[in-house]
Amino acid sequence: MSVNWTREAIEALGPTTTVETAASVIGVSKWLGYQLIxxxxxxxxxxxxGRVIKIPTHDLITLLYPSSPHVAADLAATSEDEGSAA
Known part of the structure:
Protein backbone atom coordinates (compact mmCIF):
# COMPACT_ATOMS: atom_id res chain seq x y z
CA MET A 1 0.00 0.00 0.00
CA SER A 2 1.40 3.38 -0.98
CA VAL A 3 0.89 6.43 1.23
CA ASN A 4 0.42 9.90 -0.26
CA TRP A 5 2.93 11.85 1.85
CA THR A 6 1.69 15.42 1.91
CA ARG A 7 3.35 18.07 4.04
CA GLU A 8 0.43 17.81 6.48
CA ALA A 9 0.80 14.02 6.70
CA ILE A 10 4.51 14.36 7.48
CA GLU A 11 3.84 17.05 10.12
CA ALA A 12 1.22 14.77 11.71
CA LEU A 13 3.95 12.19 12.41
CA GLY A 14 5.21 14.27 15.32
CA PRO A 15 8.75 15.51 15.94
CA THR A 16 10.50 12.31 14.83
CA THR A 17 9.70 9.19 12.86
CA THR A 18 11.14 5.76 12.18
CA VAL A 19 13.58 4.94 9.40
CA GLU A 20 10.89 2.80 7.76
CA THR A 21 8.42 5.71 7.65
CA ALA A 22 11.08 8.26 6.61
CA ALA A 23 12.19 5.95 3.81
CA SER A 24 8.60 5.69 2.62
CA VAL A 25 8.29 9.49 2.69
CA ILE A 26 11.28 9.94 0.38
CA GLY A 27 10.34 6.97 -1.79
CA VAL A 28 12.97 4.34 -0.96
CA SER A 29 12.77 0.94 0.70
CA LYS A 30 13.39 0.43 4.40
CA TRP A 31 16.46 -1.63 3.52
CA LEU A 32 17.93 1.15 1.37
CA GLY A 33 17.15 3.67 4.11
CA TYR A 34 19.22 1.71 6.61
CA GLN A 35 22.02 1.26 4.06
CA LEU A 36 22.13 5.01 3.36
CA ILE A 37 22.31 5.72 7.09
CA GLY A 50 21.47 3.03 21.28
CA ARG A 51 19.85 0.70 18.79
CA VAL A 52 16.95 3.08 18.14
CA ILE A 53 17.23 5.37 15.12
CA LYS A 54 14.86 8.28 14.58
CA ILE A 55 14.59 10.84 11.78
CA PRO A 56 13.44 14.41 12.55
CA THR A 57 10.28 15.12 10.57
CA HIS A 58 11.25 18.82 10.27
CA ASP A 59 14.29 17.69 8.27
CA LEU A 60 12.08 15.68 5.91
CA ILE A 61 9.86 18.72 5.37
CA THR A 62 12.91 20.90 4.73
CA LEU A 63 14.21 18.36 2.22
CA LEU A 64 10.92 17.94 0.35
CA TYR A 65 9.45 21.45 0.62
CA PRO A 66 12.39 23.89 0.43
CA SER A 67 10.34 26.66 -1.18
CA SER A 68 7.96 27.29 1.72
CA PRO A 69 8.63 30.60 3.50
CA HIS A 70 9.48 29.34 6.98
CA VAL A 71 11.61 26.50 5.58
CA ALA A 72 13.50 28.94 3.35
CA ALA A 73 14.21 31.07 6.43
CA ASP A 74 15.50 28.00 8.29
CA LEU A 75 17.79 27.12 5.38
CA ALA A 76 19.10 30.69 5.21
CA ALA A 77 19.83 30.71 8.94
CA THR A 78 21.65 27.39 8.66
CA SER A 79 23.74 28.70 5.75
CA GLU A 80 24.66 31.82 7.72
CA ASP A 81 25.65 29.71 10.73
CA GLU A 82 27.87 27.51 8.56
CA GLY A 83 29.45 30.54 6.90
CA SER A 84 30.32 32.16 10.22
CA ALA A 85 31.91 28.93 11.47
CA ALA A 86 34.54 29.04 8.73
Whole structure:
Protein backbone atom coordinates (compact mmCIF):
# COMPACT_ATOMS: atom_id res chain seq x y z
CA MET A 1 0.00 0.00 0.00
CA SER A 2 1.40 3.38 -0.98
CA VAL A 3 0.89 6.43 1.23
CA ASN A 4 0.42 9.90 -0.26
CA TRP A 5 2.93 11.85 1.85
CA THR A 6 1.69 15.42 1.91
CA ARG A 7 3.35 18.07 4.04
CA GLU A 8 0.43 17.81 6.48
CA ALA A 9 0.80 14.02 6.70
CA ILE A 10 4.51 14.36 7.48
CA GLU A 11 3.84 17.05 10.12
CA ALA A 12 1.22 14.77 11.71
CA LEU A 13 3.95 12.19 12.41
CA GLY A 14 5.21 14.27 15.32
CA PRO A 15 8.75 15.51 15.94
CA THR A 16 10.50 12.31 14.83
CA THR A 17 9.70 9.19 12.86
CA THR A 18 11.14 5.76 12.18
CA VAL A 19 13.58 4.94 9.40
CA GLU A 20 10.89 2.80 7.76
CA THR A 21 8.42 5.71 7.65
CA ALA A 22 11.08 8.26 6.61
CA ALA A 23 12.19 5.95 3.81
CA SER A 24 8.60 5.69 2.62
CA VAL A 25 8.29 9.49 2.69
CA ILE A 26 11.28 9.94 0.38
CA GLY A 27 10.34 6.97 -1.79
CA VAL A 28 12.97 4.34 -0.96
CA SER A 29 12.77 0.94 0.70
CA LYS A 30 13.39 0.43 4.40
CA TRP A 31 16.46 -1.63 3.52
CA LEU A 32 17.93 1.15 1.37
CA GLY A 33 17.15 3.67 4.11
CA TYR A 34 19.22 1.71 6.61
CA GLN A 35 22.02 1.26 4.06
CA LEU A 36 22.13 5.01 3.36
CA ILE A 37 22.31 5.72 7.09
CA UNK A 38 25.07 3.15 7.56
CA UNK A 39 27.10 4.73 4.73
CA UNK A 40 26.48 8.27 6.03
CA UNK A 41 24.50 9.16 2.90
CA UNK A 42 21.02 9.68 4.38
CA UNK A 43 19.87 13.18 3.30
CA UNK A 44 18.75 14.41 6.76
CA UNK A 45 19.96 14.31 10.34
CA UNK A 46 19.83 10.90 12.00
CA UNK A 47 19.20 10.58 15.73
CA UNK A 48 20.78 7.40 17.12
CA UNK A 49 19.91 6.41 20.67
CA GLY A 50 21.47 3.03 21.28
CA ARG A 51 19.85 0.70 18.79
CA VAL A 52 16.95 3.08 18.14
CA ILE A 53 17.23 5.37 15.12
CA LYS A 54 14.86 8.28 14.58
CA ILE A 55 14.59 10.84 11.78
CA PRO A 56 13.44 14.41 12.55
CA THR A 57 10.28 15.12 10.57
CA HIS A 58 11.25 18.82 10.27
CA ASP A 59 14.29 17.69 8.27
CA LEU A 60 12.08 15.68 5.91
CA ILE A 61 9.86 18.72 5.37
CA THR A 62 12.91 20.90 4.73
CA LEU A 63 14.21 18.36 2.22
CA LEU A 64 10.92 17.94 0.35
CA TYR A 65 9.45 21.45 0.62
CA PRO A 66 12.39 23.89 0.43
CA SER A 67 10.34 26.66 -1.18
CA SER A 68 7.96 27.29 1.72
CA PRO A 69 8.63 30.60 3.50
CA HIS A 70 9.48 29.34 6.98
CA VAL A 71 11.61 26.50 5.58
CA ALA A 72 13.50 28.94 3.35
CA ALA A 73 14.21 31.07 6.43
CA ASP A 74 15.50 28.00 8.29
CA LEU A 75 17.79 27.12 5.38
CA ALA A 76 19.10 30.69 5.21
CA ALA A 77 19.83 30.71 8.94
CA THR A 78 21.65 27.39 8.66
CA SER A 79 23.74 28.70 5.75
CA GLU A 80 24.66 31.82 7.72
CA ASP A 81 25.65 29.71 10.73
CA GLU A 82 27.87 27.51 8.56
CA GLY A 83 29.45 30.54 6.90
CA SER A 84 30.32 32.16 10.22
CA ALA A 85 31.91 28.93 11.47
CA ALA A 86 34.54 29.04 8.73
Missing amino acids: KRGEWPTRVLSM
